[in-house]
Every structure is written in structure tokens, then in C-alpha cells.
Amino acid sequence: MAKQYVVGIDIGGQTSKLGVVDARGDVLAQNVIRTDTFGTDADAYIAALAEAVKTCIAAANLTTEDIRGIGVGAPNGNYYTGVVAFAPNLAWAATQAVPLAEKLSAACGVPVSLTNDANAAAVGEMAYGAARGMKNFIMITLGTGVGSGIVVDGKVLYGHDGFAGELGHTCVVRHNGRTCGCGKTGCLEAYCSAIGIARTAREWLAASGQPTPLRELQNITSKDIYDAAQQGDNFSLRLFEYTGTLLGQSFADFVAFSAPEAIVLFGGLARAKEFLYEPMKRAMDENLLKIWKGKVKIVFSELKESDAAILGASALAWEL
Amino acid sequence: MAKQYVVGIDIGGQTSKLGVVDARGDVLAQNVIRTDTFGTDADAYIAALAEAVKTCIAAANLTTEDIRGIGVGAPNGNYYTGVVAFAPNLAWAATQAVPLAEKLSAACGVPVSLTNDANAAAVGEMAYGAARGMKNFIMITLGTGVGSGIVVDGKVLYGHDGFAGELGHTCVVRHNGRTCGCGKTGCLEAYCSAIGIARTAREWLAASGQPTPLRELQNITSKDIYDAAQQGDNFSLRLFEYTGTLLGQSFADFVAFSAPEAIVLFGGLARAKEFLYEPMKRAMDENLLKIWKGKVKIVFSELKESDAAILGASALAWEL
Numbered sequence: 001m002a003k004q005y006v007v008g009i010d011i012g013g014q015t016s017k018l019g020v021v022d023a024r025g026d027v028l029a030q031n032v033i034r035t036d037t038f039g040t041d042a043d044a045y046i047a048a049l050a051e052a053v054k055t056c057i058a059a060a061n062l063t064t065e066d067i068r069g070i071g072v073g074a075p076n077g078n079y080y081t082g083v084v085a086f087a088p089n090l091a092w093a094a095t096q097a098v099p100l101a102e103k104l105s106a107a108c109g110v111p112v113s114l115t116n117d118a119n120a121a122a123v124g125e126m127a128y129g130a131a132r133g134m135k136n137f138i139m140i141t142l143g144t145g146v147g148s149g150i151v152v153d154g155k156v157l158y159g160h161d162g163f164a165g166e167l168g169h170t171c172v173v174r175h176n177g178r179t180c181g182c183g184k185t186g187c188l189e190a191y192c193s194a195i196g197i198a199r200t201a202r203e204w205l206a207a208s209g210q211p212t213p214l215r216e217l218q219n220i221t222s223k224d225i226y227d228a229a230q231q232g233d234n235f236s237l238r239l240f241e242y243t244g245t246l247l248g249q250s251f252a253d254f255v256a257f258s259a260p261e262a263i264v265l266f267g268g269l270a271r272a273k274e275f276l277y278e279p280m281k282r283a284m285d286e287n288l289l290k291i292w293k294g295k296v297k298i299v300f301s302e303l304k305e306s307d308a309a310i311l312g313a314s315a316l317a318w319e320l
Numbered sequence: 321m322a323k324q325y326v327v328g329i330d331i332g333g334q335t336s337k338l339g340v341v342d343a344r345g346d347v348l349a350q351n352v353i354r355t356d357t358f359g360t361d362a363d364a365y366i367a368a369l370a371e372a373v374k375t376c377i378a379a380a381n382l383t384t385e386d387i388r389g390i391g392v393g394a395p396n397g398n399y400y401t402g403v404v405a406f407a408p409n410l411a412w413a414a415t416q417a418v419p420l421a422e423k424l425s426a427a428c429g430v431p432v433s434l435t436n437d438a439n440a441a442a443v444g445e446m447a448y449g450a451a452r453g454m455k456n457f458i459m460i461t462l463g464t465g466v467g468s469g470i471v472v473d474g475k476v477l478y479g480h481d482g483f484a485g486e487l488g489h490t491c492v493v494r495h496n497g498r499t500c501g502c503g504k505t506g507c508l509e510a511y512c513s514a515i516g517i518a519r520t521a522r523e524w525l526a527a528s529g530q531p532t533p534l535r536e537l538q539n540i541t542s543k544d545i546y547d548a549a550q551q552g553d554n555f556s557l558r559l560f561e562y563t564g565t566l567l568g569q570s571f572a573d574f575v576a577f578s579a580p581e582a583i584v585l586f587g588g589l590a591r592a593k594e595f596l597y598e599p600m601k602r603a604m605d606e607n608l609l610k611i612w613k614g615k616v617k618i619v620f621s622e623l624k625e626s627d628a629a630i631l632g633a634s635a636l637a638w639e640l
Contacts (some may be wrong), residue, residue: 165577242591257578
């Protein structure tokens, strides 16, 4: 009998979430371990992760015999090599290249497929979410950073080396752009991530005397800006207008590249849909060639947020 | 016996060049007709083109029985539909959609595959030129305009609608950018095409008193700038430095999209390799993420210029 279940693992800087998933995208059992308590000891982390996988499979009343494969989404994960390398947020992979797919597979006795978190999100959205039935779309994850997964003809675009789809590090402000965490300047991520919009808020507060409840706060987060915008704060509404406009301008260039049917948005900042959608769509259409004006959709993830990362990673495993 | 020959047709605004090509990429016979003497009568143009194809096949001592297919590169040609539509430089296709592949196939009795000229160039370079053995590269054509053909995993990226790869119309100058022929502002094509560099020359002449032989000319062309640069004219050398820098900045963003092994350059302006290469490569590397710095090649077409367009289009036909 065909193996009917897969495991999805989402490796984040603080926690690693995993779940056993069936073919309909139902999560039968979940588990979570800390990612950040192993120092630089990658083997200790992988051993703990393998234990957590086995526990989770047992919790779903299954054995590893029932599992077709394990899909893993991890920062800087490389699909071709199965290696996680030089991921600043993972202490055990910050300065070394860790062959995670190979080691986890050996520990669990199940094939493992690995990619970065944004590519995993794209696969999940195609399998279970807003991109069902689409063969050409671009997934943009608006979280702490800006990630992307590009799907062409039903397959994730990995490129020559497996690292394709770093759209968060394309340039959106060419002159005098602010420094990005990657060391370059003017990157989309430096402006349109959760951290980016908070940076814009601090810049604008320093530059203008406009009254806003944000001025009272010690540390402004994107959540604070969202809450203020919902209260009608004009300063915060303008922050979303600006951020959405930059996103839309960038999307137009992405469309010129791969002519997708849609841009699919996911992540914490994408929850501000009500404030971002209009400026995003307007700026995108203003910057598109005539052949695309009004034709490219911007849609939002349809996956339940708590399950989305696990589902995305798990969808990778169906291809194993 | 397998059909061993193909026909390649390159449709330009003034002339349409065609040739019979064998599997090694040798052009056995060539022919050319005017493109611009048929007014808006697409059927008359297609009839003349079909006659020219038959004449050319006969000149190679072959019959249509020997021909596997015809590949056509045309401005705004759509691979999925075989239609040429709204091509400003083709009077018979400027305001209407012409099902060129279908009609030419009916007239010649041979299957026809159609795409735009830059995609055809990419296929040609992969089959016979500088991209042999590459599965992921980006072809950039620097001619009157800036075209592009993106190859992913050995196949041209066509996208949802067949129009993917319009990188000449991504934004390279966001603020106060000059107007492009497409109606948008700040497009790569408005700066880095043969026409674009001449526009930069005229702007700079008006803005500065720097002495240069270009100041004597009525109509400055990219060829004039090239000739002056070869004579050591500092003004012209700076024009290439600026143009190459803009190209390199854009290339860095393209790499972040599809992680190609190389950028392959073709077209009239690419002949200024000696002046463009260094600023292009430097600006690209400065704007790349660390994972790609120094790793992405910029190479120049290896196809004989007179044959290149025909070879590119003909290579499409091998897939038929």
C-alpha cells in the first residue's frame, strides 16, 4: 500500500514546529522543540529533532513505515544539496554548512527533502492554499524579513545553485537606500518587512512632528502600527500606504520577469491586508506594461496561520 | 528517415531574414524579404514570407519534406498562441493580433513555432553559442531596445501568458526616470539600449560643457559613441561607464530572481564589450548577495552576428 502520510518541519530561529499531515492537508499530530538551546552543536539539534519526529508519528498512531517522507523548510535551506548553511538566526548553522537532510534522514529512516521557508510556503500554497490550480505564481512572505518562492510551470524555481528567489534582496530604493541586514542597501526587505516598516516609522517620527500614538512607544513594532492604523491614526495609515507602494513597484518588476498569474502574500505583515492591498495593487498596475495591467492578481494565503508553515514543508515530501 | 533540417526566420521592423539550418548550426541557404512594404495587410506579408521560405528551401536543394519545422522570432511573438500582436514596429501587426504561426504553417505545410526575438536568441545561444551546456542563464539583447530571454532548467521561461522575460521594462531609475517607448518611466531600455545611451549623451551634452567630438554631430548614435570611446574620448568613456553600471545593477536583481549561471549579452550595443564589461561586472558584484558575489558570469554571444538571429529562431524548430 502506498504510504499515505508525510511529516512537515518548519525550522525557525526560536522553535522548530513539526506535524504529521495526510493527503488532504489535515494535520494529524503536532510537536515543537526549541531550536536555540543547542548552541553550535548541530548534531545535538538533529538528534532532538529526530526524537520529536518519532514522538509525533507515534502520537498520530502511525509508524515510520507509514511515512512517505519528511519535508523541511529552513532559513538558507538548499534544495539541491540538502544543506543549511550560514543562516544568521540558527546558531548551529550560522558559521558552518550542516547536511541536515542527510543526517535527519539517517536518524529517522525516512527520505528528507529540504528547502528554504519561503519556497516551502509556495509549495504549501500550491498544494493546499490560495495557489491551488496555479502553475505560475510568486509567493512573497512578509515576516521579520521578506522571502520569496517562485513557481514556474508548477515547479519551484531553484536556479543554477538552488538559491533562486531572493526577491527580498532586490533593490527598491536605489539612491540613499537604507542598509539591509544582508549588508547591501535599498533592499525590499529593509523597507517592507515587519522590521522595515518599524524602521520607516522611527525615521518619520524623527523627521516630522505629526502627532501619532506611536510617539509614546519605546519600541515600535509592526503590530503597533497596525493597531494604530485600525484606530484611524493617519501617520500609521501613511506608513502602510508607503510600504504598500514600494511592494507594488517591486511586484511590477517581478511580473516582467516571470509573468505569473498571481502574487501570493503570506506572513505577519500580510495580515495588514486591509491597509496594504490598495496601494500595492495601484503601484503594481501603474508600473506594469500594458499587456499585464489589471490582469495580475494579488492574493493572500488561505492557510490557517498556525498550520501553514508545517503544511508548506510537508507538501515538499509528496514529491519524494 | 528523420527530418534533418529546420528553417529559422527573424522578423525585424524593416527586413525578415530566413535561412535553412542543419543540426550542426550551419546555414545552408539564406533569403530576405522586406517586412515594411505590406502596410497593414498581414496576409500579403505572410504569403510573401511563405514564398521566400519555399525559395530558400529549394536553394538548399531540399524540399519541404526534409524540413522538420520553422522557428520564428518576432517582436511580441507569443509562444503559447503563435500570435504576433500589437508590435509597434510591424505595421501589419501594430493594431491587430495576427495568428502568424498558424497561417505560415498552412501556407508552407510545415509546423511553425513562434516566440519573441530575445527568447529566440536565448534558444540559439543554448543550442549553438555561448550558453551551450548551460541550463540556467539570462539572455539580454542590447539593440534598439533591451530584450531578454530567461532560461530555467534548460527551458525558456514563458510564464502564465507566454510574455515572461520583459526585463528591458523593469525599473532601473526609480525617481525622475526618463520616459520609455512603452509609456512607463525609468525602464532599463530607456537607458541601456542603443537609443538609450544616445539619449544619455544628448542629456549630458546639454548639461555640461565638457569637450567631446560628439558635440559636432547632428544625430548621435551608439556607434558614434563607440567610435569616440575608441579614440579615447573621455565623455564617451563615461557614457559607457554609466550605462554599464546601470546594467550591472539590474543584473544583480535578475540574479536574485532566477540564480542563473551566467548573463549572456547579444546585440549591437554588446559589441562595446571592451567598455561595458568592467562597470557591468563591478556594479553587478557590488549589488549581489554574498552567496553569488564573484560567481555569476557575464558572457558575450558567440554566434556570428549575421547568422545569429536566424540560428536562434531555427533552434526553436528542433523542439517541434
